[in-house]
Amino acid sequence: VDGQRSRYKGFWFKPEFITASEAIRAHYKPLPSDIILASFPKTGTTWLKALTSSILRHSSTTHSDHDHLDHLNPHEVVPFLEIEVFGENPSKEITEISSPRVFNTHLPLSFLPETVKTSGCRVIYITRHPADTFVSLWHLYNNKFGTEISIREAFDEFCKGLVPAGPYFEHVLEFWEARDRVLFVTYEDLKAKPEENVRKIAEFLGCKTMVEKVVKDCSFENLRNTSKERGEGVHWSGTKYDMFFRKGVVGDWKNHLTQEMMKELEDLADLKWRGSGLDLNIFNTTASQ
Ligand code: A3P
Secondary structure, three states: OOOOOEEEOOEEEOHHHHHHHHHHHHHOOOOOOOEEEEEOOOOOHHHHHHHHHHHHHOOOOOOOOOHHHOOOOOOOOEEOOOHHHHOOOOHHHHHHOOOOOEEEEOOOHHHOOHHHHOOOOEEEEEEOOHHHHHHHHHHHHHHHHOOOOOHHHHHHHHHHOOOOOOOHHHHHHHHHHOOOOEEEEEHHHHHHOHHHHHHHHHHHOOOOOOHHHHHHHOOHHHHHHHHHHOOOOEOOOOOEHHHHOOOOOOOHHHHOOOHHHHHHHHHHHHHHHOOOOOOHHHHOOOOOO
16 A cells, blocks of 8 residues: 555565565574564554553563663554664664563564574563454555555455465464464454453563553554554654554444455455364454453
Protein backbone atom coordinates (compact mmCIF):
# COMPACT_ATOMS: atom_id res chain seq x y z
CA VAL A 1 0.00 0.00 0.00
CA ASP A 2 2.79 2.41 0.77
CA GLY A 3 5.03 1.24 -2.07
CA GLN A 4 8.81 0.67 -1.82
CA ARG A 5 8.90 -2.82 -0.46
CA SER A 6 11.11 -5.71 -1.40
CA ARG A 7 10.61 -9.40 -0.98
CA TYR A 8 13.22 -11.11 1.16
CA LYS A 9 13.10 -14.77 2.22
CA GLY A 10 9.40 -14.83 1.38
CA PHE A 11 8.37 -11.66 3.25
CA TRP A 12 7.80 -8.06 2.22
CA PHE A 13 9.72 -5.29 3.98
CA LYS A 14 11.13 -1.89 3.22
CA PRO A 15 14.72 -2.34 1.98
CA GLU A 16 16.20 -0.65 5.07
CA PHE A 17 14.46 -3.15 7.35
CA ILE A 18 15.96 -6.00 5.36
CA THR A 19 19.41 -4.50 5.86
CA ALA A 20 18.64 -4.02 9.54
CA SER A 21 17.46 -7.60 9.88
CA GLU A 22 20.69 -8.87 8.34
CA ALA A 23 22.67 -6.77 10.81
CA ILE A 24 20.56 -8.11 13.67
CA ARG A 25 21.17 -11.68 12.55
CA ALA A 26 24.88 -11.05 12.35
CA HIS A 27 25.38 -9.11 15.56
CA TYR A 28 22.60 -9.74 18.03
CA LYS A 29 23.40 -12.39 20.62
CA PRO A 30 20.31 -13.03 22.73
CA LEU A 31 20.79 -13.21 26.49
CA PRO A 32 18.60 -15.43 28.67
CA SER A 33 17.18 -12.26 30.27
CA ASP A 34 16.15 -10.73 26.92
CA ILE A 35 12.49 -10.29 26.14
CA ILE A 36 11.34 -10.14 22.52
CA LEU A 37 7.81 -8.99 21.73
CA ALA A 38 7.01 -10.15 18.22
CA SER A 39 3.97 -9.47 16.11
CA PHE A 40 2.54 -8.87 12.69
CA PRO A 41 1.59 -5.17 12.38
CA LYS A 42 -1.82 -4.16 13.82
CA THR A 43 -2.32 -7.27 15.90
CA GLY A 44 -1.89 -5.62 19.31
CA THR A 45 1.82 -4.79 19.42
CA THR A 46 1.36 -1.52 21.30
CA TRP A 47 -0.87 -3.18 23.87
CA LEU A 48 1.61 -6.01 24.44
CA LYS A 49 4.45 -3.49 24.78
CA ALA A 50 2.51 -1.50 27.37
CA LEU A 51 1.52 -4.65 29.27
CA THR A 52 5.07 -5.97 29.33
CA SER A 53 6.63 -2.77 30.62
CA SER A 54 3.84 -2.43 33.20
CA ILE A 55 4.25 -6.08 34.29
CA LEU A 56 7.97 -5.55 34.79
CA ARG A 57 7.54 -2.23 36.58
CA HIS A 58 5.00 -3.70 38.99
CA SER A 59 6.92 -6.90 39.49
CA SER A 60 7.78 -7.98 42.99
CA THR A 61 10.99 -9.53 41.71
CA THR A 62 13.75 -7.68 43.43
CA HIS A 63 16.84 -9.04 41.75
CA SER A 64 16.54 -7.09 38.55
CA ASP A 65 16.44 -3.40 38.03
CA HIS A 66 13.52 -2.12 36.02
CA ASP A 67 14.01 1.57 36.66
CA HIS A 68 15.01 2.15 33.09
CA LEU A 69 11.52 1.09 32.03
CA ASP A 70 9.82 3.73 34.17
CA HIS A 71 9.85 6.45 31.60
CA LEU A 72 8.70 4.24 28.77
CA ASN A 73 5.46 4.83 27.02
CA PRO A 74 4.19 1.92 24.93
CA HIS A 75 6.03 3.15 21.87
CA GLU A 76 9.44 3.43 23.38
CA VAL A 77 10.33 -0.19 23.96
CA VAL A 78 13.45 -0.48 21.84
CA PRO A 79 12.36 -1.71 18.44
CA PHE A 80 14.44 -4.08 16.39
CA LEU A 81 13.43 -2.40 13.26
CA GLU A 82 14.62 0.98 14.35
CA ILE A 83 17.51 1.14 11.96
CA GLU A 84 18.16 4.74 13.06
CA VAL A 85 18.97 3.36 16.50
CA PHE A 86 20.96 0.32 15.58
CA GLY A 87 22.56 1.33 12.32
CA GLU A 88 24.64 -1.14 10.33
CA ASN A 89 26.50 -2.52 13.29
CA PRO A 90 24.04 -2.75 16.12
CA SER A 91 26.21 -4.73 18.53
CA LYS A 92 27.42 -1.72 20.54
CA GLU A 93 23.99 -0.17 20.98
CA ILE A 94 22.43 -3.49 21.89
CA THR A 95 25.11 -4.23 24.48
CA GLU A 96 24.54 -0.89 26.13
CA ILE A 97 20.86 -1.47 26.89
CA SER A 98 20.40 -2.40 30.53
CA SER A 99 18.84 -5.68 31.54
CA PRO A 100 16.24 -6.92 30.97
CA ARG A 101 16.50 -5.80 27.38
CA VAL A 102 13.02 -5.59 25.90
CA PHE A 103 12.81 -5.61 22.13
CA ASN A 104 9.93 -5.62 19.79
CA THR A 105 9.84 -6.62 16.20
CA HIS A 106 7.62 -7.28 13.23
CA LEU A 107 10.30 -9.54 11.75
CA PRO A 108 9.31 -13.16 11.15
CA LEU A 109 11.01 -15.72 13.38
CA SER A 110 13.19 -16.92 10.51
CA PHE A 111 14.74 -13.43 10.24
CA LEU A 112 16.00 -13.52 13.84
CA PRO A 113 19.22 -15.27 14.86
CA GLU A 114 18.86 -19.03 15.28
CA THR A 115 20.04 -18.61 18.88
CA VAL A 116 16.79 -16.84 19.75
CA LYS A 117 15.39 -20.36 19.99
CA THR A 118 18.13 -21.76 22.19
CA SER A 119 19.44 -18.90 24.34
CA GLY A 120 16.63 -19.03 26.86
CA CYS A 121 15.43 -15.54 25.95
CA ARG A 122 11.69 -15.02 26.22
CA VAL A 123 9.71 -14.53 23.02
CA ILE A 124 6.07 -13.45 23.21
CA TYR A 125 4.07 -13.41 20.00
CA ILE A 126 0.75 -11.63 19.78
CA THR A 127 -1.60 -12.30 16.92
CA ARG A 128 -5.12 -11.37 15.87
CA HIS A 129 -7.80 -12.57 13.48
CA PRO A 130 -6.72 -11.65 9.94
CA ALA A 131 -10.01 -9.84 9.21
CA ASP A 132 -9.61 -7.38 12.09
CA THR A 133 -5.88 -7.14 11.43
CA PHE A 134 -6.57 -6.12 7.85
CA VAL A 135 -9.26 -3.61 8.85
CA SER A 136 -6.89 -2.01 11.37
CA LEU A 137 -4.16 -1.82 8.73
CA TRP A 138 -6.57 -0.37 6.21
CA HIS A 139 -7.51 2.43 8.60
CA LEU A 140 -3.90 3.15 9.44
CA TYR A 141 -3.00 3.52 5.77
CA ASN A 142 -6.01 5.68 5.10
CA ASN A 143 -5.05 7.91 7.99
CA LYS A 144 -1.43 8.13 7.00
CA PHE A 145 -1.62 8.30 3.26
CA GLY A 146 -5.23 9.02 2.36
CA THR A 147 -7.40 6.63 0.39
CA GLU A 148 -5.45 5.85 -2.74
CA ILE A 149 -6.91 2.44 -3.40
CA SER A 150 -10.25 0.85 -2.64
CA ILE A 151 -10.73 -1.45 0.33
CA ARG A 152 -11.24 -4.32 -2.15
CA GLU A 153 -7.85 -3.67 -3.77
CA ALA A 154 -6.18 -3.30 -0.39
CA PHE A 155 -7.82 -6.56 0.73
CA ASP A 156 -6.48 -8.36 -2.35
CA GLU A 157 -2.98 -7.07 -1.54
CA PHE A 158 -3.34 -8.29 2.05
CA CYS A 159 -4.41 -11.73 0.80
CA LYS A 160 -1.45 -11.86 -1.56
CA GLY A 161 0.85 -10.87 1.29
CA LEU A 162 1.80 -7.53 -0.25
CA VAL A 163 1.78 -5.59 3.02
CA PRO A 164 4.58 -4.72 5.46
CA ALA A 165 5.86 -7.96 7.06
CA GLY A 166 3.41 -9.90 4.87
CA PRO A 167 2.23 -12.48 4.16
CA TYR A 168 0.24 -12.55 7.40
CA PHE A 169 -0.46 -16.29 7.29
CA GLU A 170 3.19 -17.35 7.00
CA HIS A 171 4.19 -14.87 9.72
CA VAL A 172 1.76 -16.37 12.23
CA LEU A 173 2.65 -19.91 11.19
CA GLU A 174 6.37 -19.44 11.91
CA PHE A 175 5.73 -18.45 15.51
CA TRP A 176 2.97 -21.05 15.92
CA GLU A 177 5.40 -23.78 14.95
CA ALA A 178 7.76 -22.58 17.68
CA ARG A 179 5.05 -22.35 20.31
CA ASP A 180 6.79 -24.75 22.68
CA ARG A 181 9.36 -21.96 23.15
CA VAL A 182 7.25 -18.92 22.32
CA LEU A 183 4.35 -17.62 24.38
CA PHE A 184 1.54 -17.34 21.86
CA VAL A 185 -1.14 -14.78 22.77
CA THR A 186 -4.18 -13.70 20.77
CA TYR A 187 -5.65 -10.21 20.79
CA GLU A 188 -9.11 -11.72 21.17
CA ASP A 189 -8.18 -13.78 24.21
CA LEU A 190 -6.37 -10.83 25.78
CA LYS A 191 -9.47 -8.73 25.29
CA ALA A 192 -11.75 -11.40 26.77
CA LYS A 193 -9.52 -12.52 29.65
CA PRO A 194 -7.01 -9.77 30.36
CA GLU A 195 -6.20 -10.82 33.94
CA GLU A 196 -5.61 -14.42 32.99
CA ASN A 197 -3.33 -13.39 30.14
CA VAL A 198 -1.38 -10.88 32.20
CA ARG A 199 -0.82 -13.57 34.83
CA LYS A 200 0.36 -15.94 32.10
CA ILE A 201 2.73 -13.37 30.61
CA ALA A 202 4.15 -12.48 34.03
CA GLU A 203 4.69 -16.15 34.81
CA PHE A 204 6.42 -16.62 31.47
CA LEU A 205 8.69 -13.70 32.31
CA GLY A 206 9.43 -15.26 35.68
CA CYS A 207 7.83 -12.61 37.84
CA LYS A 208 4.82 -11.85 40.00
CA THR A 209 3.03 -8.64 39.23
CA MET A 210 0.04 -6.49 40.25
CA VAL A 211 -2.31 -8.05 37.73
CA GLU A 212 -5.36 -5.80 38.20
CA LYS A 213 -3.28 -2.64 38.15
CA VAL A 214 -1.46 -3.69 35.00
CA VAL A 215 -4.73 -4.48 33.22
CA LYS A 216 -6.26 -1.16 34.26
CA ASP A 217 -3.21 0.92 33.37
CA CYS A 218 -3.05 -0.69 29.94
CA SER A 219 -6.72 -0.46 29.05
CA PHE A 220 -7.47 0.97 25.64
CA GLU A 221 -8.92 4.16 27.16
CA ASN A 222 -5.98 4.69 29.46
CA LEU A 223 -3.33 4.18 26.82
CA ARG A 224 -5.20 6.33 24.33
CA ASN A 225 -5.65 9.13 26.85
CA THR A 226 -2.03 8.98 27.94
CA SER A 227 -0.99 9.14 24.34
CA LYS A 228 -3.26 12.17 23.79
CA GLU A 229 -1.98 13.92 26.90
CA ARG A 230 1.57 13.51 25.69
CA GLY A 231 0.61 15.38 22.58
CA GLU A 232 1.53 15.00 18.97
CA GLY A 233 4.31 12.44 19.21
CA VAL A 234 5.40 10.64 16.08
CA HIS A 235 6.67 7.06 16.13
CA TRP A 236 9.95 6.51 14.27
CA SER A 237 8.00 4.82 11.47
CA GLY A 238 6.21 8.11 10.81
CA THR A 239 2.95 7.07 12.44
CA LYS A 240 1.50 9.57 14.91
CA TYR A 241 1.20 7.94 18.33
CA ASP A 242 -2.53 8.48 18.55
CA MET A 243 -2.99 6.42 15.37
CA PHE A 244 -2.03 3.34 17.38
CA PHE A 245 -5.34 3.69 19.24
CA ARG A 246 -8.33 3.56 16.97
CA LYS A 247 -11.24 1.43 18.14
CA GLY A 248 -9.70 -1.41 20.11
CA VAL A 249 -12.49 -3.95 19.64
CA VAL A 250 -12.96 -7.47 18.32
CA GLY A 251 -15.07 -7.93 15.19
CA ASP A 252 -14.85 -4.51 13.52
CA TRP A 253 -14.37 -6.41 10.25
CA LYS A 254 -18.16 -6.79 10.11
CA ASN A 255 -18.43 -3.06 9.40
CA HIS A 256 -16.02 -3.22 6.47
CA LEU A 257 -15.76 -6.65 4.89
CA THR A 258 -18.36 -8.72 3.08
CA GLN A 259 -19.12 -12.34 3.97
CA GLU A 260 -17.36 -13.32 0.72
CA MET A 261 -14.21 -11.54 1.81
CA MET A 262 -14.37 -13.38 5.12
CA LYS A 263 -14.78 -16.63 3.22
CA GLU A 264 -11.65 -15.79 1.20
CA LEU A 265 -9.69 -15.39 4.43
CA GLU A 266 -11.06 -18.66 5.76
CA ASP A 267 -10.07 -20.46 2.58
CA LEU A 268 -6.60 -18.96 2.72
CA ALA A 269 -6.19 -20.00 6.34
CA ASP A 270 -7.29 -23.54 5.40
CA LEU A 271 -4.85 -23.66 2.55
CA LYS A 272 -1.84 -22.09 4.24
CA TRP A 273 -2.21 -23.58 7.70
CA ARG A 274 -3.31 -27.05 6.66
CA GLY A 275 -1.64 -29.78 8.67
CA SER A 276 -0.13 -27.39 11.21
CA GLY A 277 -2.85 -27.63 13.83
CA LEU A 278 -3.36 -23.89 13.45
CA ASP A 279 -6.73 -22.58 12.33
CA LEU A 280 -8.96 -19.55 12.74
CA ASN A 281 -10.61 -21.14 15.78
CA ILE A 282 -7.68 -19.94 17.89
CA PHE A 283 -9.34 -16.53 17.70
CA ASN A 284 -12.60 -17.78 19.19
CA THR A 285 -12.88 -17.18 22.85
CA THR A 286 -15.16 -18.67 25.46
CA ALA A 287 -14.66 -15.93 28.03
CA SER A 288 -18.20 -14.69 28.02
CA GLN A 289 -19.60 -18.13 28.89
P1 A3P B 1 -7.92 -1.18 15.77
O1 A3P B 1 -7.38 -0.42 14.60
O2 A3P B 1 -8.75 -2.35 15.37
O3 A3P B 1 -8.63 -0.30 16.75
P2 A3P B 1 -0.57 -2.42 16.77
O4 A3P B 1 -0.23 -1.89 18.12
O5 A3P B 1 -0.03 -3.78 16.52
O6 A3P B 1 -0.27 -1.44 15.70
O7 A3P B 1 -2.16 -2.67 16.77
C1 A3P B 1 -3.05 -1.59 16.80
C2 A3P B 1 -4.43 -2.11 17.15
O8 A3P B 1 -4.49 -2.42 18.55
C3 A3P B 1 -5.50 -1.05 16.90
O9 A3P B 1 -6.67 -1.80 16.57
C4 A3P B 1 -5.61 -0.42 18.28
O10 A3P B 1 -6.79 0.31 18.48
C5 A3P B 1 -5.51 -1.65 19.17
N1 A3P B 1 -5.11 -1.34 20.55
C6 A3P B 1 -4.10 -0.57 20.99
N2 A3P B 1 -4.05 -0.55 22.32
C7 A3P B 1 -5.05 -1.35 22.76
C8 A3P B 1 -5.52 -1.73 24.06
N3 A3P B 1 -4.96 -1.28 25.16
N4 A3P B 1 -6.58 -2.57 24.12
C9 A3P B 1 -7.17 -3.03 23.01
N5 A3P B 1 -6.77 -2.70 21.75
C10 A3P B 1 -5.72 -1.87 21.63
